[in-house]
Amino acid sequence: MYAGAYPNRLSRLAVLDGVTVLPGSPQTPIHERITEWAAQLDKIAEQKARGYRTIAEAAERMSAHNKRLTPEQALHLASHGVKQNADGGYTWKFDEYQKARALYRLSPDDHIALWSASAAPVG
Numbered sequence: 001m002y003a004g005a006y007p008n009r010l011s012r013l014a015v016l017d018g019v020t021v022l023p024g025s026p027q028t029p030i031h032e033r034i035t036e037w038a039a040q041l042d043k044i045a046e047q048k049a050r051g052y053r054t055i056a057e058a059a060e061r062m063s064a065h066n067k068r069l070t071p072e073q074a075l076h077l078a079s080h081g082v083k084q085n086a087d088g089g090y091t092w093k094f095d096e097y098q099k100a101r102a103l104y105r106l107s108p109d110d111h112i113a114l115w116s117a118s119a120a121p122v123g
Contacts, residue, residue: 001106004114013115013122033103040100049091058082058090 003013028036052058059078063069069077082090106114115122 001114003120004117007118007120010118010120013118013120015115015122027105037100037103041097044096044099047096049096051085051089051091052082053089055079055082055090058092 003010050061052061055078056075058081059071059074062078062081063071063074066074081093083093084090
């Protein structure tokens, strides 16, 4: 969406997620999507972020969820993926609100039109 809205601000575009709406898919009424979205945001606001005492502990947690990572890779990712809190512990830098399902859905044609607006190479 950003690429289509601000095509001159990009030097490159990497598309990490595929288009998730199939042509002709039924659309949930907007009032139901808003209600579901607000409930998701409320649930996220109530959750407490998982904390770690050390970066190594965060790396161990990452390794437990991804057995393909070497210990060195997990430690590298964790050292760049956590922030230190006021209490000295660590939490992931991840924005928890990204877990909420988007309120809107673009059609495949909308995605193509937005990506096409940018002259930046797409990878």
